[in-house]
Amino acid sequence: MKRTGFILVVLLFCIKNSAQKKVAITIDDVPNSALYNSENFQHRLLDKIDSMHLPVTAFINEARIFSTDAISKNLSLFNDWIKDENVTVGNHGFNHAMYSSIGVDSFKTEVLKGETISKTLSKKYNKEEKYFRFPYNDLGKDSTQHIQAEAFLNKHHYIITPFTVHSEDWMITELYAYYKLHNMNADAKRIGDAFIKKTLEYFDYIESITSNKQGRDIQQIYLMHDVLLNADYIDILIAALKQKGYTFITLDEAMNDPIYQSHDYFMQQPGISWVYRWIKDDTERQALINRGPHVTEFEKELDSVKK
Numbered sequence: 001m002k003r004t005g006f007i008l009v010v011l012l013f014c015i016k017n018s019a020q021k022k023v024a025i026t027i028d029d030v031p032n033s034a035l036y037n038s039e040n041f042q043h044r045l046l047d048k049i050d051s052m053h054l055p056v057t058a059f060i061n062e063a064r065i066f067s068t069d070a071i072s073k074n075l076s077l078f079n080d081w082i083k084d085e086n087v088t089v090g091n092h093g094f095n096h097a098m099y100s101s102i103g104v105d106s107f108k109t110e111v112l113k114g115e116t117i118s119k120t121l122s123k124k125y126n127k128e129e130k131y132f133r134f135p136y137n138d139l140g141k142d143s144t145q146h147i148q149a150e151a152f153l154n155k156h157h158y159i160i161t162p163f164t165v166h167s168e169d170w171m172i173t174e175l176y177a178y179y180k181l182h183n184m185n186a187d188a189k190r191i192g193d194a195f196i197k198k199t200l201e202y203f204d205y206i207e208s209i210t211s212n213k214q215g216r217d218i219q220q221i222y223l224m225h226d227v228l229l230n231a232d233y234i235d236i237l238i239a240a241l242k243q244k245g246y247t248f249i250t251l252d253e254a255m256n257d258p259i260y261q262s263h264d265y266f267m268q269q270p271g272i273s274w275v276y277r278w279i280k281d282d283t284e285r286q287a288l289i290n291r292g293p294h295v296t297e298f299e300k301e302l303d304s305v306k307k
């Protein structure tokens, strides 16, 4: 009886482990040279990633290296990102231009110009740069643009990078930075805490859709940005996700999930989650988007402090 009990415990442990939730963390708009400038040329976000041994993929806009006067310092900090063993390198276009506005010819230039430094550095550190993420996740205004970009990226051996979960951190960080700049630390902390809570809500909601549709936990891909809010809160967010049962995997591992071979039915401009793009029916897709978490309270507060 004791032996049967022991086997049962081992079995349950194995089942629990095999059902563990997994997520790949991806970071867009690297490097944030404006933040380096205001923080005495440190990259706190990368330092935290490094100390947590957290696998991430950094999506790079090389134009940002040249967007402040301190180009050589920016280059050196950028080099640290590529060199770091936790970092997979991805292209996010040179200048973060919106594909549906600039058209396919300029898009091609953006992609190729966007790999100039990062591809050379990647080689130096025995890495590949094979992932591409569209700025604003804008894959084109119609099916023609979608197909044109896809053909070009395929030819250049790029994999289009999806995401499943995102919590509008690019906007919330503006509000957070406003309070920090004005030494309103209690408000900054309130926003930081609310951001963590909201991000977990997004995870819960997306998980509920995917487990409903797939009957299992899929390997999620979280999209965040190289911004002040994350430099301050990434360790808290990672701890909260661990608490929810998440382990952290590379983008390569996440992309092995067959869900990422699913058809993308969404041939319009807005940068919605792939979880919605896999839904064929427009009405069902829109209803799911509407029912999900929103960040209206942060938007309203940001508007009111800007006045």
Ligand SMILES: [Zn+2]
Pocket (backbone or CB within 6 Å): 028, 029, 092, 096, 135, 136
């Ligand atoms: Zn971006």
